[in-house]
Amino acid sequence: MDYRLKNLLAKAVMQVCLLLFVVFLAFPLVWMLSTSLKPNPEIYARVPSLIPKEPTLDHFRVAFGQQDLLSGIYNSFKIGVISSLVVLVLAVPAAYALVRFKTVINKSVMAWILVSQLFPSILIIIPLFVVLRNLALTNSHIGIILVYTVWSLPFVLWMMRSYVQGIPEELEEAAFIDGCSRLQVLSKIVFPLLLPGIVASGLFAFVSAWNEFFFALVLLKSPKLTTLPVYLSRFTGSEGMTRLGPLAASCLVATIPTLVVFTFLQKGLVSGLMSGAVKQ
């Protein structure tokens, strides 16, 4: 009896702790949502309330009326899509080759993936900035797409490698024996099996480009070309504080793609990270 009571008490305490964690982690987003729906007097009220008394979509209207926000969304989307497609085109064949044929290249590529995690981006951006400027690619989308491609390649290759490893080689050999050509094996056996992994890696590359801030801040100067994070970062300090409503609305809009991708990928993401983390 005593034991059961103690157990129950422990469960209750844990339940409360879990609730506190969830509130801590989710509250800022909830608050931003509430700010985006409140009319101005409520935002700056001396006594704030979580639930808007007279909810309004005005801030969203104001936000979408801003040309710079729209071009920011467009630029981020375009850069994200193109760079993730390029990453996939480069990484998928490479990952396949690295898994199926074991040669000297493997070790050096793997070593590079690990080393590249260690270096702060400042070391790479200074020479890259000089090179891109000499090629007239600073303040251009080609330049930033190039940088994002190279930046997410190591991780996407790492992900794709584990997906390829998941396909038994016997499957391919069986297809060969049944008279498939190399091309047929790749297109009819390997590719369909890899597709979920390709989608996941592509989305990962898209999200990291969508979220990236440092390189865009350095490389893109003109407001027309800039990405969403750089546009939003201008509203730090006093400028943003006077326009909290539209800022909250813009931030929500900017978060939607990543939130969608995350809920979509949640399962795969967790298990993918698991395999990476536990194997070591």
Added chain:
Amino acid sequence: MKRHSWLGQLGLVLPFLIPVVLFSVIPLLRGIYLGFTDYRFGFEMRFNGLENYRYMLTDRYFWSSFRVGAIWTIGTTLGQVVLGLALAQLLNADLFGYRLARVLVLVPWAMPPVIRGLMWNMVLLPDTSGPVNHLLMQAGLISQPINWLSSVSWALPSIILVGIWGGLPQASIVLLAGLQAIPKELYEAASLDGAGVFSQFRYVTLPALKPVITSLVSLRFMWNFNAFGLVYTLTQGGPGGRTRLPMLFAYEEAFRYGNAGYSAALGNVMVLVVSLLVVLYIRRELKESEV
């Protein structure tokens, strides 16, 4: 089939290798070299050996930014791993609503760092219209609203809290995965031997999680030390450099003042410090597990 493998592999890997070498390996090597020059954007470059590093030793801003960086990195890494472990235990405990919690917990992860910063700007508003100030005053814990992000004493603790918040989801999910990989029989055997909850945690959970924790701490340490976007939007390094992390310092040196060579030298020191600490840490952990 295997005879042409070397050439075949090269053919498939080359399109990947060329951009990586051109735009990642070479710039990185060049960046390291720049740290030994007096390069300023738009000027001639001259090799100056260890001059940058000699200057660094006397640079007040360097010392203060690395001090801030050390406090930030240790604070956020420790917070993320310790709280992440607690959260992972809770998520693993079959509590009410744990499925929903597992999704909600991921929220900060899905947000771009810049938006994390802007969001916390709203939560930590300096006057009573900010919810944190409001709640703390309601609870009677403070009598005046606190200017969390621009007060000399509160700015660093505040950004550390936000940093922990941002890294907690990833840390707890990785640890949760580790927890789920521990065979249930181990706990059954331990409790048959009379081990309570705490000794089960001490003698079953922790040793089993050791490899996961080691890799998590190392990765988190590197990522936190090199953080930029979040703090840039929260405080821009202020007030008076109290939150100027090494990356912010190096960024300002290069792209505000044009001191590219000195900035690259700062980058070199950052790599050196981080890799030294991570290598020492991993070696210690490996040695312990051998004993």
